[in-house]
Amino acid sequence: MAVRLAWGLALAFAISSPFWMSGYHLYQFSQVLIYAIALLGLNLLTGYNGQLSLGHGAFFAIGGYGAAILIVKFGLPFWLAIPIASAVCFVAGFLFGFPALRFGGLYLALATFALAVAAPQLLAFKGIDFLTGGSQGLQVPKPGALLGLPMTTDQSVFWLCLIAAVALFVIAGNLVRGRFGRALVAIRDHPIAAESMGVNAALYKTICFGVSALYAGVAGGLDAVAVGFVSPESFGLALSLAFLVGIVVGGLASIGGVLFGALFIEFVPNYADQLTVYFGENAKALPGAVYGLLMILMMAAAPMGIAGLLRSLARASGLRSQ
Amino acid sequence: MTPGEAANGARPGTPVGVLLGVEGVTVRFGGVTALDDVRFEVGTREICGLIGPNGAGKTTLFNCISRLYEPSVGDISFEGRPLSRVPRCEVAKLGVARTFQNLALFSTMTVRQNVRVGAHAFARASFLAEALAMPGARRAEREIAELADSLIEECRLQGVADRLVGELPFGVRKRVELARALAISPKLLLLDEPAAGLNHEEVDALASEIVSLRERRALSVLLVEHHMNLVMRVSDQVVALDFGKLIAKGTPAAVRAHPDVIRAYLGSAA
Numbered sequence: 211m212a213v214r215l216a217w218g219l220a221l222a223f224a225i226s227s228p229f230w231m232s233g234y235h236l237y238q239f240s241q242v243l244i245y246a247i248a249l250l251g252l253n254l255l256t257g258y259n260g261q262l263s264l265g266h267g268a269f270f271a272i273g274g275y276g277a278a279i280l281i282v283k284f285g286l287p288f289w290l291a292i293p294i295a296s297a298v299c300f301v302a303g304f305l306f307g308f309p310a311l312r313f314g315g316l317y318l319a320l321a322t323f324a325l326a327v328a329a330p331q332l333l334a335f336k337g338i339d340f341l342t343g344g345s346q347g348l349q350v351p352k353p354g355a356l357l358g359l360p361m362t363t364d365q366s367v368f369w370l371c372l373i374a375a376v377a378l379f380v381i382a383g384n385l386v387r388g389r390f391g392r393a394l395v396a397i398r399d400h401p402i403a404a405e406s407m408g409v410n411a412a413l414y415k416t417i418c419f420g421v422s423a424l425y426a427g428v429a430g431g432l433d434a435v436a437v438g439f440v441s442p443e444s445f446g447l448a449l450s451l452a453f454l455v456g457i458v459v460g461g462l463a464s465i466g467g468v469l470f471g472a473l474f475i476e477f478v479p480n481y482a483d484q485l486t487v488y489f490g491e492n493a494k495a496l497p498g499a500v501y502g503l504l505m506i507l508m509m510a511a512a513p514m515g516i517a518g519l520l521r522s523l524a525r526a527s528g529l530r531s532q
Numbered sequence: 533m534t535p536g537e538a539a540n541g542a543r544p545g546t547p548v549g550v551l552l553g554v555e556g557v558t559v560r561f562g563g564v565t566a567l568d569d570v571r572f573e574v575g576t577r578e579i580c581g582l583i584g585p586n587g588a589g590k591t592t593l594f595n596c597i598s599r600l601y602e603p604s605v606g607d608i609s610f611e612g613r614p615l616s617r618v619p620r621c622e623v624a625k626l627g628v629a630r631t632f633q634n635l636a637l638f639s640t641m642t643v644r645q646n647v648r649v650g651a652h653a654f655a656r657a658s659f660l661a662e663a664l665a666m667p668g669a670r671r672a673e674r675e676i677a678e679l680a681d682s683l684i685e686e687c688r689l690q691g692v693a694d695r696l697v698g699e700l701p702f703g704v705r706k707r708v709e710l711a712r713a714l715a716i717s718p719k720l721l722l723l724d725e726p727a728a729g730l731n732h733e734e735v736d737a738l739a740s741e742i743v744s745l746r747e748r749r750a751l752s753v754l755l756v757e758h759h760m761n762l763v764m765r766v767s768d769q770v771v772a773l774d775f776g777k778l779i780a781k782g783t784p785a786a787v788r789a790h791p792d793v794i795r796a797y798l799g800s801a802a
Contacts, residue, residue, distance in 0.1 A: 384665040388673050389648075389655060396638045396649045403636035406598055408624030408653025408716065417659065463640075 212524060213466070220469065224372055233364040238476060240364070240436050243371040244429045246472035249456040250382050250465065251425025256454075257463035258386060259418045260398030261310060262318050265325030267450035269423040271440075272299050273430025275333060278348045278440045279341050288353050288370075292431035296424050303423020307416030326450035333442040347441025350434050367436045374428055382425075383465050394418055395463070426453075459508055461515025470516040478504055551576045551720055551752050552597070556606035559592055559776075566592040568776040569606065574720070574769070579746055579753045581767035581784070583760065585796055588773040590756040591633055594722050597754075598630055599623050610720070624653045629718035631709045633725050633756075639698040643689055643708050646697055647680040650715025654679065679715060687711040702729050714745075720752045721745070727759040735762055742766050764788060772796070 227239060252266045276295025280286040286294070306325075313321050334345040342348065352363045353370065361369075385391050396404035397411050405411050434440045452475045460471025482497035482504075489496055512519035552574040559567040567589045574580045582590050595601045597608055599620040608615045610626055618626065629650075638646050655676050661669040684693050687707045692700055697708055706726065713721060723742070727735045739762050742753060757763045763770060763784070770787040772780040780790040787793055 381663045384669075385663055388662050388665075388669065389652060389657060389676065390659065390662050392641070392645055392649050393652060395641060395645075396652075399638035399640055400636050402600060403632065403638065404649070405621045406624060406630055406636075407649050407712065408621055409649070410619075410621040 216466070221376070228361070228365045228368050233362060236364045236368050237436070238480075240368045240371045241433075242469075242472045242476045243368075243375040244432050244436060245453075245456060245475055246468050247371075247375055247378050247432070248426045248429035248453055249460060249468035249471045250378060251422040251429070252453050253457045253460075253463065253465075253468055254382060254386070254394070254425070255418055255422035257457055257461075258391060258398065259394040259415060261415060261419065262315065263322040263422070263450075264319050264454060265322030265329075265450050266422070266426045266453045267445050267447065268322075268325040268329040269299050269303060269426035270430035270433070270449060270453075271329045271333060271445035272302055272423075273427030274434040274440045274445065275342060275348075275430075276427070277431035278350045278434045281350055281435075282348050283341060288431075288435050292374075292428060292435070295431045296427035299427025299430075300420045300424040303426075304416050304420030306423070307419030310419060311412055311415060323447075323450075326447045330442040330446050333445065343441075345442060347439060347444075350438050350440065352438045353435055371432050371436065374432060378425060378428065379465065385421075386465060390414075455505065457515075459505070459512075459515055461512075461517025461519075464515065464517035467515050467517030474508075549576045550574070551578070551611060552754065553609040553612075554593070554606075555609060557593065557596060557603045557608060558605040559589070559596060559601055560604045566776050567596070567603070567773075570773065570776070570778045571606075572769075572771050572778065572781050574752050574754055576719075577746060577750055577752055578768045579742065579755065579766050581763035581770040582754060582756045582773065583758075583763055583770060583787075583793075584773035584779075587775070588796075589776040590773060591724060592776075593773075594630060594724055594754075594756060597623075597628065597722060624716050627717065627719035628722065629713035629716040629720070630722035631706070631713050631724055631726060633728070635702075635705055635709055637697045637705055637708060637712070640696065642694050642696055643700070643711075644680055644684065644693045646708055647683050647689075647711045647715050648676050650683075650712035651676040651679050653716060680711075683711045683714050686714070703734060706730075714749070718749075718751055720754065723753060723755045723757075725756055725758065727757055727762050735759060738762065739765050760788075 224239075228236060231239070248266065248270055252263060255261050255263055273292075273295045276298050277288065277291040280291035280294055281288055310318055310321065333342055336344060353366050354363070355361045356366045356369055386394070393404065393409045393414050396407065396409055397414055401411050437444075456471030456475045457468065458471075459474045460469065461467030479497065479501055482500040485496050485500060486493050514521070550573045554570055554572050557567050557570045558565065570589070570593065572580075582593065584590055592601060596603050597615065599615060599618065602616070610628060613626070615623065638649060641649070655672040657669040657672040684690055687710055689704070689707060689711060692704060697705055700708070706729075710726070726742075727738055730738060742755070743766055745751065746753060755763060755767065767784050769781065770784050771778060772787050772790065772793045774792070774796040779792040779796060780787045
């Protein structure tokens, strides 16, 4: 009940925001939604299924570049380009899922880490710069008003992100509540017992990888359209690590938690950066230190993430927990 | 050499049919022979006890039936079908369920969710139908929920149904594992040391539970157990292993009196 109320409030806040928020803040909240979608995908894989990925920035990049190339070079509208790029991500993730079956735990983390390291290099590769624009990147036209309604670019981007996010949250919720989600968690908790119960672990793990990459791809595609620009530097290692930070801070194996994770990775570095305004150029290292300190405090206060913290608060206060 | 072929005693009554056939199974791990040409059969609706000292190969045999291990030689058939061609995750769909010696529950899930995983193979719903919560997927989920609820009742777990299994005492967790195994609607139930860690009365209750399960659900049971009293009480047939070799098979009375069995047990106990 309390959980439904929280979802309702969050949705009401989101729907109302284009009507009162400034363009810049709306843009920031579009980024929050984009990150939330990517985190949701990563949480399905890492939180629910126990497959550690340090390379989701690479799938985000495929989605971003895929959509950008389809829009710029092939003249497709964004509403076709993003789904096609996301489908490519699904296939890429599904295929990567097969070698991933052979790696456990930290070895998988390293294999995906390699993806994150390689992605910016490959994107800047000269041999394909007729498509990717090389290290210059690609300029992506921003979407105009949706359905011919009077709205600014920031507003249409926000609506686009909100519609995609709502649909993908509902789908993820359906998946984790049912047979599929139970199978994912069963594989994470005890793979041998899961298989003895008739769960095809290899199939579920590869599909989970594909779905997870698809979510990252949708997020990447939306990001390309929202920012209006893709370049190799925007999909570096830092992005992959930020995703991991997001799901841990938000709460592993939690759907709602990724919203908190997304807020954290969008706003905390931003506010930390503003500290240099007060302390001058001599405090260049300060934002990183503050970000790191906040993360440590966060983990100390809420080792199960913000979702876990809320869950235990709800239990303590006697509300029905979910 | 086929030890135990000349076992004393015959099975009581004629078996209705062979459900599980262990056909000359040999398992080697490097230089160690964990199972050596083991042959026996489990009939439909039969309770078969599998005994032997530690390291005799009982759990290894279970793991071969569950397809966790591949026999080096020989095969196991279920309803006449060779299991060597069945992928591990399909064994449950054939109707073979198991419990584990040291419990293998999904520790972050509730009792109810654990039992529902047991019903995984039982339902069919496509990925897309589930993602979009289409009527077919909802119906499948409702069936799973109902099946799990009835098993929770049958195994007297109503009081703890929404607790995380990690928080529960050992004896209760064993009942959860049984409920989860029954959710497969098995024709053959493999129980790996179900009496371990139970007190005297609990073992008595377990014995009647196993017999009553067979009556209620018309299933066969293959039971690995150290608790000799329990095995002798419930089994129609007892198979004794020692160092991977079958040393005796037959009625409980005959196997108990078999000189090799006495030697194996006294040897290991002394």
